[in-house]
Amino acid sequence: MDEQKYWNPIIETLPREKLQQLQFKKFKRIFRWAYEHSKFYKGFYRDAGIEPGDIKSFEDVHKVPKIEKSMMRDIQGEGKEPYPFGEILCVPTEELTCFRQTSGTTGQPVYWGDTWQDWDWGVETYAQILWAQGYRSSDRFFLPFGYNIFIAFWTAHYAAEKLGCEVIPGGVLNTEARILKMQELKATAMAATPSYVLNMASVAKNKLGIDPAKDLYIEKITVAGEPGGSIPASRKRMEDAWGAKVYDQAGSTELGHWGFECDCQSGLHVNEAFFLFEIEDIDTGEAITEPGKKGRMVATPLDRMALPCIRFDSKDIVQWNKDECECGRTFRRLDGGIIGRTDDITKVKGVLFAPSAVEEVVRGIQQLGDEYQIIVSRKGDTDSILLKVEVMPGCENNLDEIKGNLSSQLRLKTNLNYNIEFEGYGSLPRFEGKSKRFQDLRKKQGDGKR
Amino acid sequence: MQEYDIKGMTEKVLALKGLAAELKEISGGIPSIDRNVERILSSLRLLELQIVDIKEMLN
Numbered sequence: 375m376d377e378q379k380y381w382n383p384i385i386e387t388l389p390r391e392k393l394q395q396l397q398f399k400k401f402k403r404i405f406r407w408a409y410e411h412s413k414f415y416k417g418f419y420r421d422a423g424i425e426p427g428d429i430k431s432f433e434d435v436h437k438v439p440k441i442e443k444s445m446m447r448d449i450q451g452e453g454k455e456p457y458p459f460g461e462i463l464c465v466p467t468e469e470l471t472c473f474r475q476t477s478g479t480t481g482q483p484v485y486w487g488d489t490w491q492d493w494d495w496g497v498e499t500y501a502q503i504l505w506a507q508g509y510r511s512s513d514r515f516f517l518p519f520g521y522n523i524f525i526a527f528w529t530a531h532y533a534a535e536k537l538g539c540e541v542i543p544g545g546v547l548n549t550e551a552r553i554l555k556m557q558e559l560k561a562t563a564m565a566a567t568p569s570y571v572l573n574m575a576s577v578a579k580n581k582l583g584i585d586p587a588k589d590l591y592i593e594k595i596t597v598a599g600e601p602g603g604s605i606p607a608s609r610k611r612m613e614d615a616w617g618a619k620v621y622d623q624a625g626s627t628e629l630g631h632w633g634f635e636c637d638c639q640s641g642l643h644v645n646e647a648f649f650l651f652e653i654e655d656i657d658t659g660e661a662i663t664e665p666g667k668k669g670r671m672v673a674t675p676l677d678r679m680a681l682p683c684i685r686f687d688s689k690d691i692v693q694w695n696k697d698e699c700e701c702g703r704t705f706r707r708l709d710g711g712i713i714g715r716t717d718d719i720t721k722v723k724g725v726l727f728a729p730s731a732v733e734e735v736v737r738g739i740q741q742l743g744d745e746y747q748i749i750v751s752r753k754g755d756t757d758s759i760l761l762k763v764e765v766m767p768g769c770e771n772n773l774d775e776i777k778g779n780l781s782s783q784l785r786l787k788t789n790l791n792y793n794i795e796f797e798g799y800g801s802l803p804r805f806e807g808k809s810k811r812f813q814d815l816r817k818k819q820g821d822g823k824r
Numbered sequence: 825m826q827e828y829d830i831k832g833m834t835e836k837v838l839a840l841k842g843l844a845a846e847l848k849e850i851s852g853g854i855p856s857i858d859r860n861v862e863r864i865l866s867s868l869r870l871l872e873l874q875i876v877d878i879k880e881m882l883n
Contacts, residue, residue: 494869
């Protein structure tokens with residue numbers, strides 16, 4: 375039999391009108407389930423004056439009130455029953471088989487419990503991703519992350535096992551040991567955050583004298599947790615450093631693994647067989663259906679039952695791609711992946727500013743290292759942006775030229791001026807998990823104007 | 825799209841689901857049988873989502 379291109383061709387190539395029918399059918403099902411099994415949802419929807427019988431057409435979906443992370447924090451925690459998940463939980467706690475929590479990057483972590491069925495569902499969605507990115511049973515898949523309470527690449531581990539890959543858990547090893555183990559075992563694939571992929575390459579070269587592109591065997595890398603996989607300059611750096619194909623993947627603890635690049639590497643597909651996606655205007659909340667217009671993503675995992683997440687405001691800024699993908703999947707794509715976060719996108723000097731645009735510029739300049747830090751502050755009525763970058767060894771004598779080039783490209787890309795500080799190579803923080811490169815000190819300075 | 829026997833696969837999935845439920849009914853509460861049947865049912869649920877749901881929609 376010919377090699378199967380799709381994990382499940384029946385759902386991945388379903389005609390769009392059928393796909394939408396499927397989504398609507400599933401939405402009604404999860405909405406009713408949540409209404410009938412969660413005290414929180416029942417009260418929430420009653421307050422909003424909506425009940426399952428009111429969802430009669432796709433347009434009615436937009437009448438369902440959204441939830442967001444801050445609400446989940448309020449539902450959960452000390453004194454909230456069933457502890458610690460609170461009244462959002464739709465099943466007895468005895469049915470839960472695993473616990474995770476969000477990384478806490480934006481505040482108090484959200485607790486998450488899955489039944490085996492829900493976990494299995496998440497694994498299935500990730501299996502579809504790995505298959506689309508060319509993973510097969512012949513792969514030896516190295517996972518260099520701390521196996522702990524954060525979801526990170528746990529699902530990738532189980533999904534790769536399901537595909538029949540040989541999975542190497544690179545848990546508590548340090549970076550050097552992980553690289554040496556990858557070399558020893560001739561690992562062919564790995565998954566990590568973009569920051570850590572670059573950091574590992576740097577450690578391999580500078581501390582171990584290993585060139586990942588020549589001395590290791592990695593052919594493909596799945597990246598997640600940061601937007602880097604869909605930022606062309608960051609992707610190029612990773613692919614050049616490793617001599618491997620890099621594929622972006624998107625997900626979160628609350629939603630699951632909803633987005634993936636296929637082997638065409640031309641934008642994040644959204645998995646419309648298992649999720650419902652909406653893009654809304656950031657200011658007005660109006661639905662955006664046309665390609666090329668940025669908005670916030672609102673998503674619903676359609677089959678995750680224990681802790682349903684219905685119309686979850688992901689805070690991700692995305693835009694639809696207008697074209698069909700050459701891969702033949704009918705799932706739509708997001709142009710440029712996750713462009714930013716509503717948490718991060720802010721006005722500086724009256725101009726809308728997205729930190730990911732700075733990454734695209736910094737990583738496009740070869741004389742600069744992979745790391746950078748952005749610090750926005752305010753003195754009096756004036757905003758300023760400090761950008762700290764590292765200079766590659768051997769380029770220290772060209773600082774004026776590099777600064778001129780960097781400033782002009784930043785100005786072109788973001789319409790803003792920056793105070794640029796050069797740091798020694800290796801001096802800025804490195805990250806294994808999600809990176810934190812953006813600080814807005816204006817909030818701490820007591821000025822809420824953004 | 826290539827033709828797949830969605831109807832035939834649906835029948836098999838539902839039959840397996842019925843068999844799994846029957847096995848649990850006669851398990852006498854033996855934990856290893858009950859818990860393994862639960863795992864089987866989870867896998868069958870994934871097949872329902874990817875085959876049975878589609879078949880119902882295409883009707």
